Amino acid sequence: MKAAVYRGPHNIKVEDVPEPRVSGKKVHVQFKAGSICGTDMHFYRGEWKWMKRGRIIGHDACGVRADTGERVVMVPIAHCGFCYYCLRGLPTYCTRGKFMGLTRDGFFAEKIALRPRNLIPVPEGVSDEEAAVVEPVTLALRVLDALKPSVGDWATIIGQGAIGLLMTQVARLKGCRVIAVDLEDYRLRLAEKYGAEFCVNAKREDAVKRVREITGRGSDVVVEAAGTRGTVEQTPFMVRKAGRVALVGESEGYLNLEDADEAVFFTVYISPVEYPLAVELIAKKILDVKGLVTHRFRLEDFEKALQVAGDPAEKPLKIVITP
Ligand SMILES: [Zn+2]
Numbered sequence: 059m060k061a062a063v064y065r066g067p068h069n070i071k072v073e074d075v076p077e078p079r080v081s082g083k084k085v086h087v088q089f090k091a092g093s094i095c096g097t098d099m100h101f102y103r104g105e106w107k108w109m110k111r112g113r114i115i116g117h118d119a120c121g122v123r124a125d126t127g128e129r130v131v132m133v134p135i136a137h138c139g140f141c142y143y144c145l146r147g148l149p150t151y152c153t154r155g156k157f158m159g160l161t162r163d164g165f166f167a168e169k170i171a172l173r174p175r176n177l178i179p180v181p182e183g184v185s186d187e188e189a190a191v192v193e194p195v196t197l198a199l200r201v202l203d204a205l206k207p208s209v210g211d212w213a214t215i216i217g218q219g220a221i222g223l224l225m226t227q228v229a230r231l232k233g234c235r236v237i238a239v240d241l242e243d244y245r246l247r248l249a250e251k252y253g254a255e256f257c258v259n260a261k262r263e264d265a266v267k268r269v270r271e272i273t274g275r276g277s278d279v280v281v282e283a284a285g286t287r288g289t290v291e292q293t294p295f296m297v298r299k300a301g302r303v304a305l306v307g308e309s310e311g312y313l314n315l316e317d318a319d320e321a322v323f324f325t326v327y328i329s330p331v332e333y334p335l336a337v338e339l340i341a342k343k344i345l346d347v348k349g350l351v352t353h354r355f356r357l358e359d360f361e362k363a364l365q366v367a368g369d370p371a372e373k374p375l376k377i378v379i380t381p
C-alpha cells in the first residue's frame with residue numbers, strides 16, 4: 059500500500075509499504091481523508107528532528123472501518139488506562155501514551171490498524187473533508203475551557219491560521235469579544251466572518267499597543283497560536299492584570315515577567331478527551347471547518363501538498379489529502 063513516510067527534513071516521500079497487521083483488538087481502517095497539521099510542517103522543515111525516520115506521518119484523518127463499513131474519525135492518541143494520570147481521569151497526560159503520526163505510524167496511508175476505542179463514528183451530514191479536520195477543533199475546545207473566560211471578556215487570539223480561526227470561533231461561543239491578530243489580511247477576513255470584533259494586522263500596527271487601546275486595561279485572556287518567538291514575548295504585555303494566557307503555538311521565547319503584571323501563563327497540548335464533542339459540534343454546524351480548507355491533493359501528490367502548505371503565496375490554511 060502507499061503511505062507518506064518521514065525520511066528526514068525536507069524529505070517526506072510517498073512509498074510502497076507493507077499493510078499494517080491487525081493484531082489483538084485492532085481493526086483495519088481504509089483512509090478516506092486527512093489534513094496536514096502545523097506539526098507535520100515542523101518536521102518537514104527540520105525544525106523538530108526527533109521523529110524516527112521511516113515513520114508514516116499524519117494524525118488528523120477519517121476512514122472507513124473494514125469490519126463494519128462505518129465511517130470513523132481516527133483519534134491519534136492511545137492512553138494506557140492504568141498509569142498515575144489515567145487512573146485520575148486525566149488520559150491527556152498518560153505517561154505511556156502513544157501518538158500516531160509522531161511516536162507511532164500515522165494516518166497518511168491507504169490502510170491503518172487501530173483499536174475500536176480510537177474510532178469515533180462520523181454522523182450523517184458530515185463530509186469526509188470535514189471529518190478530516192478535527193484535531194484543531196479539539197485543541198480550541200481544550201484551550202478555551204482552560205482559559206475559563208466570562209461572558210463579555212476580551213479574548214485576543216494571536217495567529218489566525220486554522221487553529222487560531224477555530225479559537226476565534228470557540229471564544230465567540232464562550233461569549234467573548236474577540237480581537238484577532240495576524241500578518242495576513244485573507245486570514246483576518248475569515249476571522250471577521252467567524253465573529254472577531256477587531257482584526258489587527260501586526261504588519262501594519264503595533265499589536266500590543268492596539269490591544270491595550272481597544273481593551274483599556276489589557277485582554278482578559280490571550281491565546282498565542284502564531285508560533286513565533288516574537289508573539290510569545292508579546293503576551294505578558296497584552297494580558298490584563300490577573301488575566302490568563304495560553305501558549306499554544308510554540309514554546310520557544312522568553313517571557314519578560316520582570317516588566318509584566320501578575321497573570322497566569324500555561325501551555326496546552328493535544329488530548330483525546332475533546333474528540334467526541336468536536337465531532338458533534340461539527341455535525342451540528344456549531345463550529346465550521348469547511349471554510350478552513352483551501353487546498354486538496356491526492357496521497358500520491360503528498361510532496362506537492364507539503365510545498366503548498368509551506369508557501370505563504372498559496373495562502374494555505376487546511377490542506378486535505380484523499381487516497
Ligand atoms: Zn496536529
Ligand SMILES: [Zn+2]
Pocket residue numbers: 137138139140141142143144145149151152153154155
Ligand atoms: Zn496512562
